[in-house]
Amino acid sequence: GDSVTQMEGPVTLSEEAFLTINCTYTATGYPSLFWYVQYPGEGLQLLLKATKADDKGSNKGFEATYRKETTSFHLEKGSVQVSDSAVYFCALSSVSGSEKLVFGKGMKLTVNP
Amino acid sequence: DVKVTQSSRYLVKRTGEKVFLECVQDMDHENMFWYRQDPGLGLRLIYFSYDVKMKEKGDIPEGYSVSREKKERFSLILESASTNQTSMYLCASSTLGGSSYNEQFFGPGTRLTVL
Numbered sequence: 001g002d003s004v005t006q007m008e009g010p011v012t013l014s015e016e017a018f019l020t021i022n023c024t025y026t027a028t029g030y031p032s033l034f035w036y037v038q039y040p041g042e043g044l045q046l047l048l049k050a051t052k053a054d055d056k057g058s059n060k061g062f063e064a065t066y067r068k069e070t071t072s073f074h075l076e077k078g079s080v081q082v083s084d085s086a087v088y089f090c091a092l093s094s095v096s097g098s099e100k101l102v103f104g105k106g107m108k109l110t111v112n113p
Numbered sequence: 114d115v116k117v118t119q120s121s122r123y124l125v126k127r128t129g130e131k132v133f134l135e136c137v138q139d140m141d142h143e144n145m146f147w148y149r150q151d152p153g154l155g156l157r158l159i160y161f162s163y164d165v166k167m168k169e170k171g172d173i174p175e176g177y178s179v180s181r182e183k184k185e186r187f188s189l190i191l192e193s194a195s196t197n198q199t200s201m202y203l204c205a206s207s208t209l210g211g212s213s214y215n216e217q218f219f220g221p222g223t224r225l226t227v228l
Contacts, residue, residue, distance in 0.1 A: 008153075034216070043117070043203055043219035044156075089156070099144045099163055099207065100171075101217055105155035 002027040006090040006104035013080055013111050021075040021107055023064075023090035032093040033057075033066050033073040034101070039086045047075075047088070080111045116140075117220035119204050125226045132191040134223050136204030143209040145187035146217065147171075147179065150201040162187055163209070194227045201225075 006023040013019060025031065032051045036044040048057030053068035064075045073090060090104040120135035136145065146161040148171075158171030160179040168179050176198060180188040187206075191198055201224050205217040 036219075041221075043221045044205075044217075045219065046216055049216065099209070100146075100158060100161065103156045105153065 002031065002092060002094045002102045004090050004092055004102055004104040006088075007107050008105050010108040010110065013109065015082055015111055015113050016079045017111075019075070019077040019080045019084075019109070021088055021090075021109075023073045023075065023104060025071050025073065025090075025092050027071075027092055027094065027102075030068070033064070034091040034093070035062070035064055035073070035075050036089040036091060036103075037086045038089065038106070044089060080109075082111050082113055085109060085111045117204055117206055117218050119202075119220040119223050121223050122221060123224050123226075125228065126191075126194050127228050128195060130191075130194050130227075132194050132225065132227075134189040134191075134202055134204075134225070136187045136189070136206075136220055137185055138187075138204075138206040138218070139185065140206060140208070140218065141184065142206035142218075143184070144207045144217075145181065146205040146207075147177075147187065147189045148203045148205065149173070150203055150222070156203065159189065194225075196227050199225060199227045 003026045034049045035047040037047045038044045048059045050057040050066035056065045062077045087106045087108045089106045091101045117138045147159040148156045162168045162181040178190045203222045204220040207217045
């Protein structure tokens with residue numbers, strides 16, 4: 001079945017450091033790909049998405065490119081802030097007809113000043 | 114501002130109690146979902162519903178049931194709470210697909226402790 005594998009952390013960075021969170025997937029066809037973020041004490045919210053190969057999603061300084069050849073959707077940010085401290089989830093939307101999302105296990109990021 | 118709301122942020126119950134977790138969305142979404150979130154395990158789908166009175170089991174339905182009598186409301190029921198059901202419970206909703214783009218909108222979560 002469809003699956004998502006992502007870095008699990010936890011990861012601690014200093015402010016202004018470069019961030020990469022790896023995400024790879026296994027799926028049939030061409031799924032849509034998502035990054036969700038969960039700030040402390042809150043539910044998940046969509047950070048960015050890409051719906052077809054070579055699409056780049058971007059939001060709040062974060063970027064991720066849908067790479068079909070490497071089945072990857074790595075999240076990057078050039079300069080993290082303390083306010084980026086959160087748990088990050090990679091997810092895919094199956095094309096099998098299901099309405100479900102398949103989530104990775106999440107990665108906790110802490111950014112220190 | 115679109116919203117998914119959950120009835121409680123924190124809940125403490127005793128073993129054997131019947132527990133109801135309520136979720137309401139105001140986006141007229143067809144699909145609604147219940148997940149539990151545990152450290153190291155990520156999000157696991159318990160049940161989902163794609164229409165009123167319709168439900169499907171997710172990955173971990175044992176010990177849970179659901180009810181969807183109205184489109185905007187999806188209830189998770191723990192028939193007889195046990196300590197291993199202590200967890201964060203997240204509700205989500207999405208519009209009906211038709212494509213592969215199925216963004217889900219999440220509520221703030223209910224942290225349930227079973228003593």
